[in-house]
Amino acid sequence: MVERPDLTVELGRGLRLRSPVMVASGTFGYGFEAPQVDRAALGAIVSKGTTLRAREGNAPIRIAETPSGMLNAIGLQNPGVDHVARVYAPQWATWDLPVIVNVAGDSVEEYVAVARRLDGVAGVAALELNISCPNVQSGLQFGVDPAMAAEVTRAVRAATELPLIVKLTPNVTDIVAIARAVEDAGADAVSAINTYVGMSIDVRRRRPVVSRGSGGLSGPAIKPLALHAVWQVAAEVHIPVIGVGGIMTPNDALEFLLAGAAAVQLGTVNYIRPQAAAEIHDGIAGYMVQHGLAGIRGLQIRPTSVLTNV
Amino acid sequence: MGGAVELVVSHPPSAVAVAPGQFFQLAVNAPHTILRRPYSAAWSDSAGGRIGFIFNVVGAGSTWLAALGEGDELDLLGPLGRGFDLDGKRSAICVAGGLGVAVFPGVIQALVARGRTVTVLQGARTAAQLLPAARFAGAEVQVATDDGSAGQHGSVVDLLANLLSHREQFPPPFTGEGQGGGVDILTCGPTPMLTALIDAARRQEIPLSSIQVALETPMGCGVGTCLGCAAPRSAGGYLLTCQEGPCVRADRIEWDAMTDAFHG
Numbered sequence: 001m002v003e004r005p006d007l008t009v010e011l012g013r014g015l016r017l018r019s020p021v022m023v024a025s026g027t028f029g030y031g032f033e034a035p036q037v038d039r040a041a042l043g044a045i046v047s048k049g050t051t052l053r054a055r056e057g058n059a060p061i062r063i064a065e066t067p068s069g070m071l072n073a074i075g076l077q078n079p080g081v082d083h084v085a086r087v088y089a090p091q092w093a094t095w096d097l098p099v100i101v102n103v104a105g106d107s108v109e110e111y112v113a114v115a116r117r118l119d120g121v122a123g124v125a126a127l128e129l130n131i132s133c134p135n136v137q138s139g140l141q142f143g144v145d146p147a148m149a150a151e152v153t154r155a156v157r158a159a160t161e162l163p164l165i166v167k168l169t170p171n172v173t174d175i176v177a178i179a180r181a182v183e184d185a186g187a188d189a190v191s192a193i194n195t196y197v198g199m200s201i202d203v204r205r206r207r208p209v210v211s212r213g214s215g216g217l218s219g220p221a222i223k224p225l226a227l228h229a230v231w232q233v234a235a236e237v238h239i240p241v242i243g244v245g246g247i248m249t250p251n252d253a254l255e256f257l258l259a260g261a262a263a264v265q266l267g268t269v270n271y272i273r274p275q276a277a278a279e280i281h282d283g284i285a286g287y288m289v290q291h292g293l294a295g296i297r298g299l300q301i302r303p304t305s306v307l308t309n310v
Numbered sequence: 311m312g313g314a315v316e317l318v319v320s321h322p323p324s325a326v327a328v329a330p331g332q333f334f335q336l337a338v339n340a341p342h343t344i345l346r347r348p349y350s351a352a353w354s355d356s357a358g359g360r361i362g363f364i365f366n367v368v369g370a371g372s373t374w375l376a377a378l379g380e381g382d383e384l385d386l387l388g389p390l391g392r393g394f395d396l397d398g399k400r401s402a403i404c405v406a407g408g409l410g411v412a413v414f415p416g417v418i419q420a421l422v423a424r425g426r427t428v429t430v431l432q433g434a435r436t437a438a439q440l441l442p443a444a445r446f447a448g449a450e451v452q453v454a455t456d457d458g459s460a461g462q463h464g465s466v467v468d469l470l471a472n473l474l475s476h477r478e479q480f481p482p483p484f485t486g487e488g489q490g491g492g493v494d495i496l497t498c499g500p501t502p503m504l505t506a507l508i509d510a511a512r513r514q515e516i517p518l519s520s521i522q523v524a525l526e527t528p529m530g531c532g533v534g535t536c537l538g539c540a541a542p543r544s545a546g547g548y549l550l551t552c553q554e555g556p557c558v559r560a561d562r563i564e565w566d567a568m569t570d571a572f573h574g
Contacts, residue, residue: 026536028535033534036387048537056546056547057540059540059571061527061572062528062538062540063528067342068342068344069344070344072536074537077540219344220344268344270531271532
């Protein structure tokens, strides 16, 4: 009988979380907002995507509700890495909750410069690379091509001692190939997945609802897609997979953990039900007790590194 | 008021905490919806522990809210954002277009309670969509309708322009902030009405700093994390409606960009 299941998770290079429940980049700012969230339930906070210089973000309209989901095209509004390192990190250093900085850029050099600025900064627990950004040179997103994804991962790996998570975009023909490429390039873990590209059109105004035309779709609408991506990736890589995409309930989170995720990130739900993190944490613990599972990795229903063709 | 619904919520802590112009994020449980719905409190009764919301039934969320019955529970987050700055001694003109009037009952009550002279200019498409003047006790009320079914035939901005052209009603020198004269204008309504109001104010040499606008933008979280509720700022970049608003001084907004974003 397991009375006190161990909810800690290891995400590589010494990054140890007390809970498998994290909050996803862009849904929790830099951790200073959303006071309603019970932080004791969280394993880590992932910050807003951070670039070398401050960015103002896109013109409105930036978000739109869609069936069981939402589109966003915020445009990486952020204060720039220097502000994050000087102003936010010293406050994070006083917390008992690790903060992972999500890093974005539009060139390999920018990713490297951001990583270098954060290396060794107290309060920064790890980096999560957002490789869904377009490369200014090619116009393609780094994350859609295994070679480009590997190049940016390798370059950042060389620039920092911090644990390195790479957040995969699902807008690709073969997410497994990208996952393998970033694993080979030195990623300690992958987050799967970022948002799906979608759009919505205002028929009265006869134009796309969000000003950029397209946006990233999140929420329960994408959960089955995200779950399948995690299922595929977890079978093919040897590093931890962090499941993210439309998780709203304990049952949703359990599905990702059963599919092979080592941890989960909550995104859109943070906007709606701040108490979800605590419910999901407790739901996972309760399930582990019920099923006699001592640790999080005992949840996965399929041994890792078994090749499957689903 | 045709088509509009008034939802009364009993929640003493919120009724005490809310300031006129602040909003709440209401959770809705309608199929396939996901985000909370931001609504300004129309009024609050701190002694009775109640808050009122007035809205049109336009989509799944408002339909779900409108179907709530007595005794049903509602999940609300708030009060959020910044309300109107109601301090000062000058006359106040509240200009409401369409359902923008929903924010004003509590605002006007608070202005009257501060001893200020208040004029309400309310515009709507048709008479049935007007909030009764009785909801604005202590204020002078003028109305305009697009179809002429009540009050002046035309726009509420015409009422304002007319009022401002009779400046002798207001103490001189009528140069706005810090001058001890003039008026404060508080407004809420559709973007075209707001931009027409801004144009009218500029023509009458009313400083935009004496105008406060309750902004309406699409909103995600309501607490500053999603960065979804951006509005173009005159100083460049964007402000978040949920944090720096919804009530902001009109000189802080880039109105041409506002029109392009929300009405182009």
